[in-house]
Amino acid sequence: MKYSLVIVAVLLSMALLLNCMRVTEGIEVDVAYQPAATPAAVRTDLGYRVRLERAMIAVGRVELIRCDNFVLDLWKLVTAARAKAHEFSSPTSLGVPLVIDLMESAGVPLFAGTLRPPPGRYCGIRVTGMPADQDAEGLTDENLDMTQNSVFVAGRVEDETGEAPSALLAQISEILPCEMRFDRPLVFDGPVLESVSIQIDHRKWFDGIDFALLDSTAVQQQITENVRSSLQAVLPIEEDGL
Amino acid sequence: MRLVKVCWVIAALLAPFSIAAEASACGTCGVGDPTLTIVGFEQPKSQRLRTSGTVRHRNDRIGEAQVDELRLAEQRMEFAGAYSPSDRWTLSLMMPLVHRLVSAVNLAEADIWAPGDLEFRARAVVWRDRKFAPRHLVSLIGGLEFPTSSIERDAQGVPLPLEFQAGTGSWDPIAGASYTMFSDPWSVYAASIGIFPTKGTADTKVGASFRQTVLGQFQPWSFLAFQLGVEFRIDQPGYIAGFRDPNTGGHITYGTFGLVGLPHDKVLLHFTAAVPMIQRLDGSHVEGLAITAGLVYEI
Numbered sequence: 001m002k003y004s005l006v007i008v009a010v011l012l013s014m015a016l017l018l019n020c021m022r023v024t025e026g027i028e029v030d031v032a033y034q035p036a037a038t039p040a041a042v043r044t045d046l047g048y049r050v051r052l053e054r055a056m057i058a059v060g061r062v063e064l065i066r067c068d069n070f071v072l073d074l075w076k077l078v079t080a081a082r083a084k085a086h087e088f089s090s091p092t093s094l095g096v097p098l099v100i101d102l103m104e105s106a107g108v109p110l111f112a113g114t115l116r117p118p119p120g121r122y123c124g125i126r127v128t129g130m131p132a133d134q135d136a137e138g139l140t141d142e143n144l145d146m147t148q149n150s151v152f153v154a155g156r157v158e159d160e161t162g163e164a165p166s167a168l169l170a171q172i173s174e175i176l177p178c179e180m181r182f183d184r185p186l187v188f189d190g191p192v193l194e195s196v197s198i199q200i201d202h203r204k205w206f207d208g209i210d211f212a213l214l215d216s217t218a219v220q221q222q223i224t225e226n227v228r229s230s231l232q233a234v235l236p237i238e239e240d241g242l
Numbered sequence: 243m244r245l246v247k248v249c250w251v252i253a254a255l256l257a258p259f260s261i262a263a264e265a266s267a268c269g270t271c272g273v274g275d276p277t278l279t280i281v282g283f284e285q286p287k288s289q290r291l292r293t294s295g296t297v298r299h300r301n302d303r304i305g306e307a308q309v310d311e312l313r314l315a316e317q318r319m320e321f322a323g324a325y326s327p328s329d330r331w332t333l334s335l336m337m338p339l340v341h342r343l344v345s346a347v348n349l350a351e352a353d354i355w356a357p358g359d360l361e362f363r364a365r366a367v368v369w370r371d372r373k374f375a376p377r378h379l380v381s382l383i384g385g386l387e388f389p390t391s392s393i394e395r396d397a398q399g400v401p402l403p404l405e406f407q408a409g410t411g412s413w414d415p416i417a418g419a420s421y422t423m424f425s426d427p428w429s430v431y432a433a434s435i436g437i438f439p440t441k442g443t444a445d446t447k448v449g450a451s452f453r454q455t456v457l458g459q460f461q462p463w464s465f466l467a468f469q470l471g472v473e474f475r476i477d478q479p480g481y482i483a484g485f486r487d488p489n490t491g492g493h494i495t496y497g498t499f500g501l502v503g504l505p506h507d508k509v510l511l512h513f514t515a516a517v518p519m520i521q522r523l524d525g526s527h528v529e530g531l532a533i534t535a536g537l538v539y540e541i
Contacts, residue, residue: 003291003541007323011337011360014321015390019356019408026350090310091347116348118308191349 027188029115030195031062031125033100034234036203037107041158045207050168052155055102055202057227058146060130062112062198063093067123067185091116097130099138099146102202109197122186125196125233129176150176151227157211166211170220172227180233197234204230277429277459278467278502280512281538282334283422285379286326286367296320296536303528304405304489305347311526312405313345318358320536329373332365340391340408352394352406359409360388363416377424383435385416393443401444404480404487412442427461431471449478449491457498469500473516479524489525494518496532510538 042050094113129150132139139146146152151172156165186194205226209219279285281294298318305311322336338358345351363385370376391409394402404410418435433455439448457471472495479491500514516532523529 004323004325007291007293007325008335011321011323011335014337014339015357015360015388017339017357019354019392019394021356021394021406022353024349024351024353026346026348028348092309116346116350118347119349 024191025193026191027117027119028193029064029117029186030193031094031112031115032109032195032197033059033098033112033200034109034197035100035102035105035107035200038103038105039203042203042206044209046210047160048206048209048211049158049162050155050206051158051165052103052153052202054152054154055205056099056143056146056149056152057102057129057200057202058097058099058132058136058150059112059127060097060132060136061093061095061126061128062115063126063128064115064117064122064186065124065126065179066092067121091118097132097136099132099136099143100200101138101143102200112198117188119188119190122182122188124179124181125198126177126179127198127231129172129178129227131173145171149173151223153205153223157206159212168211168219169216170223172220172224174224176224176228178228178231180231182233182235184235186235195236197236199232199234201230201232202227276426276461276464277424278461278504278510279429280502280510280536281322281324282363282365283431284324284332285376285422285424286329286332286365288326288328290324290326290332291541292324292538293541294320294322294324294536294538296322296534298532298534300532301530303530304526306526308347311347314405315343315345317341330367334363334365336361336363337390338408342406342408344405352402354394354406354408356392356394356408358391359411359414360390361416362386362388365420375424379420379422379424381420381422383416383418383420383433387412387414387416387437387439389413389442391443403482404443404446404448407443410439410442410446410448411444412440412448414439414448427467429459429461431455431457431459445483447481449480451475451477457500459502461502465504467502469498469502469514471498471500472496473498477523487525489523489527491525492523492527493520494523494529495520500534508540510540512536512538 038052042052044050092115094115096113098112100110131148131150132146149171153168153170155168157168158165205223207226209222281292300316302314303311319339320336322334324332324334326332337360340356340358342354343351363383365381365383367379367381369380371378389411391407391411393411394406396402415438416435418433420433423430435453437451441447454474457469459467459469461467474495476493477491480487496516497519498514498516500512502510502512504510514534518529521528
């Protein structure tokens with residue numbers, strides 16, 4: 001009986017032992033959006049001036065693209081059209097929806113999240129614009145219409161003379177997968193912290209549009225194309241190792 | 243870290259000696275049967291007291307490879323004592339010290355050493371064919387796992403997922419029954435155990451688990467026995483904050499091979515390898531080889 005009590009005491013005292021945890025960070029890629037500052041008037045390549053009143057984009061998914069997975073990525077590009085507003089995150093993708101108000105961002109980077117991919121070579125990143133869901137970051141009472149739209153633009157367009165300004169309204173509700181290639185592959189073979197900046201240059205959204213000739217549908221189509229091409233993935237400048 | 247690990251393993255194996263340094267008895271002599279049994283399988287005999295130290299190693303893979311897979315390597319050092327206050331009752335207490343190495347696909351690692359959940363079990367022999375040296379024993383088992391494990395949290399104080407925890411952090415009742423047959427040199431052990439976890443760490447609820455064990459033992463010599471058996475486990479899915487964890491639930495069957503040796507009257511050594519034979523675990527969840535080695539000291 002004496003030994004029984006000793007054993008019980010020893011076992012119970014083990015429960016009081018301190019825990020110890022050591023965490024080693026692995027491969028991490030910080031992703032941030034970097035919208036361009038919005039000027040008072042955007043001058044297009046055809047000479048029009050666009051005075052923006054509202055300009056917003058909603059992004060629902062960011063995904064790293066492997067260099068050696070072209071076929072799979074093509075499939076994902078197709079299936080992206082079926083994407084839903086609130087996507088699940090994985091080590092190579094962020095499913096955190098975000099509404100970016102380009103009128104207020106003024107060139108300030110917006111942190112999207114951290115990807116934790118497995119080792120490999122990554123050649124690009126895919127950003128999917130899509131209508132926001134109800135708990136999207138950046139969604140307010142003033143921009144609730146972003147639950148229906150991927151891109152929303154409102155403003156006035158003036159020609160070169162500045163006379164007879166016309167109203168501009170573009171509401172793009174379709175899902176916009178935008179694939180961007182890095183200028184160099186990201187090669188991960190060990191724990192490292194990398195960062196990717198996704199630049200959004202909405203000053204180019206109205207290039208190639210002849211507002212005097214095109215109807216609103218054609219204008220919206222061209223803006224959709226321009227939104228896709230206005231995104232650019234930028235890596236930090238690589239040190240030369242000297 | 244490696245030195246600490248080695249110290250724990252040595253401590254696990256030597257603890258029974260240190261506790262019972264002054265005691266002396268012959269366990270198999272006292273119960274009238276020469277069958278070598280590890281803690282939990284033994285014949286109850288009034289005032290029989292045994293301690294044990296066991297090291298268990300296992301591997302798990304959870305999630306999709308190259309996407310969100312977590313690899314888990316776990317070593318549990320289980321310190322236990324079993325005391326029989328009468329010829330029909332055995333009370334046992336087991337305290338695990340757990341080491342877990344969790345590796346993510348992005349090469350991040352979490353190395354955790356922590357006390358696990360204390361487990362208490364009571365076994366009552368409800369039927370036996372005779373009082374001394376019984377050949378057939380039917381027992382009922384009841385018990386409880388106590389939430390003694392520490393809760394691992396991230397830098398913001400939020401509890402980490404269950405894979406990073408040394409225990410469930412919940413009060414888990416245990417109920418079951420066992421049958422043991424002793425017919426020297428053969429013996430058979432069959433047990434059905436159910437574990438019914440309550441809500442635990444990080445708003446996690448581990449699913450109820452049913453385990454069936456059948457072991458046959460052949461003991462050609464008084465000092466060595468061979469075991470062959472099957473272990474079946476079926477789990478209900480687990481839930482995190484009310485949402486089903488897709489990689490939990492299902493069933494798995496292990497084939498086991500073991501050795502039990504008696505190097506000294508009071509010391510019993512055992513080794514078991516459990517190989518997964520049928521895995522029908524839900525989601526992306528693969529369990530690997532499990533190895534158990536231990537020492538039992540008869541006080």
